[in-house]
Amino acid sequence: MKILEFQDVEYGYKTNKVIEAISFTLGKGEIVGLLGPNGAGKSTILSIAATLLKPTKGSVLYYEKRLQEHKEIRRLMGFVPQEIALYGNMTAKENLYFFGELYGLKGEELRIKSEEAGEMVAISLKETQKIKELSGGMKRRINIAVALLNSPEILVMDEPTVGIDLQSKQYILKAMEDLKNKGTSILYASHHTDEILNLCTRILLLNEGKIIADQSIKELKKYGLDTVKTFEEEVMKFFFQQKTTV
Numbered sequence: 001m002k003i004l005e006f007q008d009v010e011y012g013y014k015t016n017k018v019i020e021a022i023s024f025t026l027g028k029g030e031i032v033g034l035l036g037p038n039g040a041g042k043s044t045i046l047s048i049a050a051t052l053l054k055p056t057k058g059s060v061l062y063y064e065k066r067l068q069e070h071k072e073i074r075r076l077m078g079f080v081p082q083e084i085a086l087y088g089n090m091t092a093k094e095n096l097y098f099f100g101e102l103y104g105l106k107g108e109e110l111r112i113k114s115e116e117a118g119e120m121v122a123i124s125l126k127e128t129q130k131i132k133e134l135s136g137g138m139k140r141r142i143n144i145a146v147a148l149l150n151s152p153e154i155l156v157m158d159e160p161t162v163g164i165d166l167q168s169k170q171y172i173l174k175a176m177e178d179l180k181n182k183g184t185s186i187l188y189a190s191h192h193t194d195e196i197l198n199l200c201t202r203i204l205l206l207n208e209g210k211i212i213a214d215q216s217i218k219e220l221k222k223y224g225l226d227t228v229k230t231f232e233e234e235v236m237k238f239f240f241q242q243k244t245t246v
Ligand SMILES: Nc1ncnc2c1ncn2[C@@H]1O[C@H](COP(=O)(O)OP(=O)(O)OP(=O)(O)O)[C@@H](O)[C@H]1O
Pocket: 013, 016, 018, 036, 037, 038, 039, 040, 041, 042, 043, 044, 045
C-alpha cells in the first residue's frame, strides 16, 4: 500500500519556483531518503508531505486517497523539523508530558507513551536537567521523542542527525531502524550518503528542485552503486555532465 504519493508536485515562494515535477511514493515500512545539496528543495518537500505547505501544482495522496483531511493525516504523522521545538526551561519529561497532553494523552497512557517515546531514543525521563542545559544531540533526541508520542505511522524528519555527537547519531539511526522494522514509513532528508545508503530502502537524489534519480537500494546494489564511493562518483559524473552541457 502506498502510504504517501507525490504526483507532479510543484511549489513556489511567490514567483520563485523551488520544486517542480516531483513524483514519488513512500510505501509501508519504507525509509525514503532525500539527498541533495543546500537549497535543492528537501525541506520544502518534507513540509508539503507534513501538510504544512500546500503545493502550488500537483497533488499529494495519503493512503491512496483514503485520508484527505489534514487533521486525520496529522494524527497518523510525526514531524521532526530541523530546528529544535522544545521548551528550554522545562525537563525532557515535562516537555513530553506537555506535548503528549496536546495530542490528547492523559493519565497512565501519557506516562507510558512518554516513557516509550523516550526509550526509543535512549532518553530517561528521570533526568532533572532542563532542556537548555543539554547537548545538541540530547535536544534532538528529545525532539524526536516528541514526534513519536502519538505512535505515528508516517514519520517525516528533516536532517535528524545533522551537527550532533556520534553517540546521539547512533541512537537516532537505531531508532529509525527499529521504527522501520515495526512498519513505520519514514521520509527524511540528509546530507550524508553513508547514512542514507545504510538505512534507506529508496533514495531520491535532488538538485535545483528536481528529482535527478529515484532508485531503490536493491537497484543500486545490482549496479554496484551501493557503496559511498561508487554512488558519489556517479553523482559527481551527473553534476559534471550538467556543467559541460550548459
Ligand atoms: N520562506 C521562503 N521564502 C522564499 N524562498 C524560500 C523560503 N524557504 C526556502 N526558500 C528557497 O527554496 C529553495 C529550496 O529550499 P529548501 O529549504 O527546501 O532546500 P533544502 O534542500 O532543504 O536545503 P538545506 O539542505 O539547506 O536545508 C531554496 O532556494 C531556498 O532559498
